[in-house]
Amino acid sequence: MQFLSTDGVFSVSEQSEQYAPYLERLTEADHRRFYRDMSVVRAFDVESANLQRQGQLALWVPSFGQEAAQVGSAHAARPQDHLFPSYREHAVGFVRGIDLLNVLRLLRGVTHGGWDPKDPTNGNFHLYTLVIGSQTLHATGYALGQKLDGRTNTGNHETDEATMVYFGDGATSQGDVSEALVFASSYQTPQVFFLQNNHWAISVPVTTQSRTPLHRRGDGFGVPNVQVDGNDVLASFAVTAKHLDDARSGQGPQLIEALTYRIGAHTTSDDPTKYRTQEELDSWVAKDPIARFEAYLRSQNAPQSFFDDVDAEAKDFASDIRCRTLALETPDMSLMFDHVYSEPHPLLEEQKAWLAQYENSMNGGESA
Amino acid sequence: MSDTMTNTQATGGDGAEAPRGVENLPMVKALNAGLRQAMLDDPRVLMMGEDIGRLGGVFRVTEGLQPEFGTDRVLDTPLAESGIIGTAIGLAMHGFRPVCEIQFDGFIYPGFDQITSQLAKLTNRHEGQLSMPLVIRVPYGGHIGAVEHHQESPEAYFAHTPGLRAVSPSTPNDAYWMIQEAIASNDPVMFFEPKSRYWPKGEVDFSSSAVPLHASRVVRTGTDVTLVGHGAMVTVLLQAAELAAAEGTSVEVVDLRSLSPVDYGPVVESVRKTGRAVVAQEASGFASIGSEIAATITERAFYSLEAPVLRVSGFDTPFPPAKLEGLFLPDADRILEAVDRSLAY
Numbered sequence: 066m067q068f069l070s071t072d073g074v075f076s077v078s079e080q081s082e083q084y085a086p087y088l089e090r091l092t093e094a095d096h097r098r099f100y101r102d103m104s105v106v107r108a109f110d111v112e113s114a115n116l117q118r119q120g121q122l123a124l125w126v127p128s129f130g131q132e133a134a135q136v137g138s139a140h141a142a143r144p145q146d147h148l149f150p151s152y153r154e155h156a157v158g159f160v161r162g163i164d165l166l167n168v169l170r171l172l173r174g175v176t177h178g179g180w181d182p183k184d185p186t187n188g189n190f191h192l193y194t195l196v197i198g199s200q201t202l203h204a205t206g207y208a209l210g211q212k213l214d215g216r217t218n219t220g221n222h223e224t225d226e227a228t229m230v231y232f233g234d235g236a237t238s239q240g241d242v243s244e245a246l247v248f249a250s251s252y253q254t255p256q257v258f259f260l261q262n263n264h265w266a267i268s269v270p271v272t273t274q275s276r277t278p279l280h281r282r283g284d285g286f287g288v289p290n291v292q293v294d295g296n297d298v299l300a301s302f303a304v305t306a307k308h309l310d311d312a313r314s315g316q317g318p319q320l321i322e323a324l325t326y327r328i329g330a331h332t333t334s335d336d337p338t339k340y341r342t343q344e345e346l347d348s349w350v351a352k353d354p355i356a357r358f359e360a361y362l363r364s365q366n367a368p369q370s371f372f373d374d375v376d377a378e379a380k381d382f383a384s385d386i387r388c389r390t391l392a393l394e395t396p397d398m399s400l401m402f403d404h405v406y407s408e409p410h411p412l413l414e415e416q417k418a419w420l421a422q423y424e425n426s427m428n429g430g431e432s433a
Numbered sequence: 434m435s436d437t438m439t440n441t442q443a444t445g446g447d448g449a450e451a452p453r454g455v456e457n458l459p460m461v462k463a464l465n466a467g468l469r470q471a472m473l474d475d476p477r478v479l480m481m482g483e484d485i486g487r488l489g490g491v492f493r494v495t496e497g498l499q500p501e502f503g504t505d506r507v508l509d510t511p512l513a514e515s516g517i518i519g520t521a522i523g524l525a526m527h528g529f530r531p532v533c534e535i536q537f538d539g540f541i542y543p544g545f546d547q548i549t550s551q552l553a554k555l556t557n558r559h560e561g562q563l564s565m566p567l568v569i570r571v572p573y574g575g576h577i578g579a580v581e582h583h584q585e586s587p588e589a590y591f592a593h594t595p596g597l598r599a600v601s602p603s604t605p606n607d608a609y610w611m612i613q614e615a616i617a618s619n620d621p622v623m624f625f626e627p628k629s630r631y632w633p634k635g636e637v638d639f640s641s642s643a644v645p646l647h648a649s650r651v652v653r654t655g656t657d658v659t660l661v662g663h664g665a666m667v668t669v670l671l672q673a674a675e676l677a678a679a680e681g682t683s684v685e686v687v688d689l690r691s692l693s694p695v696d697y698g699p700v701v702e703s704v705r706k707t708g709r710a711v712v713a714q715e716a717s718g719f720a721s722i723g724s725e726i727a728a729t730i731t732e733r734a735f736y737s738l739e740a741p742v743l744r745v746s747g748f749d750t751p752f753p754p755a756k757l758e759g760l761f762l763p764d765a766d767r768i769l770e771a772v773d774r775s776l777a778y
């Protein structure tokens with residue numbers, strides 16, 4: 066399913082026809098916003114990788130190449146929707162309004178979380194989950210809650226809620242993901258499973274995880290499914306908008322497989338030259354989602370000044386992130402003890418007091 | 434090789450000579466050599482795990498094994514820990530000796546059910562008619578500044594589970610020999626690899642194994658206090674012993690090596706001599722290996738003790754964000770603080 070060819074030419078096919086009406090929601094300003102979001106997050110991504118190389122982050126997880134799948138789907142979600150990411154969804158978080166510095170705090174090792182999903186400024190964007198696949202079940206439970214509380218399928222798309230969960234091609238092999246599809250189907254949750262098939266799970270190709278196109282797994286679970294060109298931001302938007310609205314109007318869970326590619330390394334600890342070919346990489350670089358959308362916008366007469374402005378904004382964003390990352394401070398040791406339980410726990414209180422006294426004595430204060 | 438396997442020519446070995454003599458190697462290389470030797474020695478040994486083949490593992494412990502032994506003996510699995518362990522159980526039923534790699538400590542839990550409810554109990558369920566010669570390799574522990582789920586020490590869950598054996602080498606030499614002994618064992622062995630000790634080099638004596646798989650060992654002799662630990666903690670204990678020596682305290686250090694069963698002989702003998710013991714570990718302390726060791730020392734050496742057996746461990750919190758790991762993980766100073774407390778009784 067595609068609207069934009071790799072060189073950015075727009076067309077509607079028999080397959081994409083049913084999704085075309087969703088594009089009518091988009092204004093020229095929306096299109097430019099998509100381009101700007103993808104470009105800013107790419108600059109952020111490149112800067113973050115630099116920060117890691119310079120020892121400022123423990124690790125970096127690049128989103129490079131997956132911007133269209135993320136920006137398109139995130140813009141398709143309505144404000145009342147809840148989004149459960151894996152750990153590479155920086156562009157989704159950005160679109161939903163989180164301060165991306167929070168992602169860097171996580172990868173610098175000053176927090177395990179980063180942001181408060183309950184804070185309305187964070188766009189119902191839940192925390193990253195590093196254990197592969199786990200969040201798919203959480204999303205299913207959340208969506209079931211939306212249904213049980215009557216917050217969905219009232220007939221009003223402007224307020225009816227849905228949940229969307231992001232996961233990778235590798236994750237589809239985890240039992241949790243199959244169980245999430247079973248539960249979602251069984252309870253007909255208002256939910257979209259958004260699978261980014263970036264073709265690799267570290268060094269393992271998607272063919273090791275599945276012998277059929279992954280979206281077809283949905284058939285076995287009774288979950289309507291579709292495969293979309295994840296490097297086409299318009300297609301990603303339209304498909305997600307439709308299936309989220311299907312989900313919020315009582316049609317149960319939906320599975321979207323977005324075909325994309327992890328242009329970068331799995332993380333900064335990874336060396337992809339060990340397992341994939343330059344030709345394969347080149348073939349996907351040629352399908353770059355941002356270049357493609359730029360070609361489209363230019364064909365729609367977007368002026369050079371617009372691209373220059375986005376460039377400048379992206380650079381500013383990256384340098385601002387750099388400054389704020391360098392200024393991040395090591396948290397106080399109480400962070401370790403204070404949130405393990407929500408009610409007091411005697412063992413931890415004792416250990417926290419002991420550590421405070423011990424640190425004090427080591428720093429030349431009174432010994433115990 | 435079973436006729437059910439297709440890649441029959443890949444029974445292993447490019448004919449390269451086994452290493453001899455003594456070499457200075459990091460633990461990752463020692464493990465690699467040990468795994469390779471085990472595959473050469475027994476064609477029924479095979480490896481399974483995420484990214485272990487083409488990539489050679491995220492820590493490169495299995496580097497070169499897939500090119501040498503083929504894809505039927507070094508399997509890049511789909512991404513599913515329960516799948517890895519459960520399938521390995523079936524392979525073991527069919528007569529293979531699978532060695533599974535779990536990518537990081539914190540990712541073992543999707544396989545926990547297969548390990549504790551199946552692997553650990555199958556021999557018992559079959560009333561001894563079936564053995565489960567499986568090894569599960571788990572890179573574990575902190576000091577590497579990584580994100581959540583990448584620095585944990587889950588060994589107590591498994592040592593607590595009847596039917597599993599559990600060991601953890603602290604040196605490259607032990608790693609080389611213990612991995613082969615674990616693979617040769619007819620019981621399931623949880624093999625905990627202290628990842629902060631993966632890269633420092635140490636002498637590996639390829640000519641003979643020093644001690645059996647489940648033996649504990651005195652690694653430094655002393656007279657005043659006994660320190661007990663395993664894995665990466667052993668290095669910290671030796672540092673503490675050095676520092677204590679400079680202050681006139683003579684410390685004995687025992688490396689447990691095996692966490693189930695525990696070889697209490699050298700531990701109890703040492704405590705009978707020194708009268709004092711400090712048990713240390715990276716894992717959280719509550720209901721831990723350290724608790725078990727401390728209790729047993731108290732039972733078996735009660736009349737020799739001059740002080741209660743003390744424990745030093747990670748706090749009873751989740752492993753903290755990397756920037757706080759230095760506060761969580763016991764270092765030589767934390768050990769010495771306990772040594773001082775013990776001596777003050």
Ligand SMILES: Cc1ncc(C[n+]2csc(CCOP(=O)(O)OP(=O)(O)O)c2C)c(N)n1
Pocket residue numbers: 153195196197232233234235236237263265266267327331483512514536540543
């Ligand atoms: C349960 C679990 N096992 C192993 C890992 C280690 N690991 C981290 S990412 C990854 C590959 C994930 O691939 P995929 O789901 O395709 O997502 P991608 O990283 O490509 O976005 C692996 C094996 C993990 N995080 N969690």
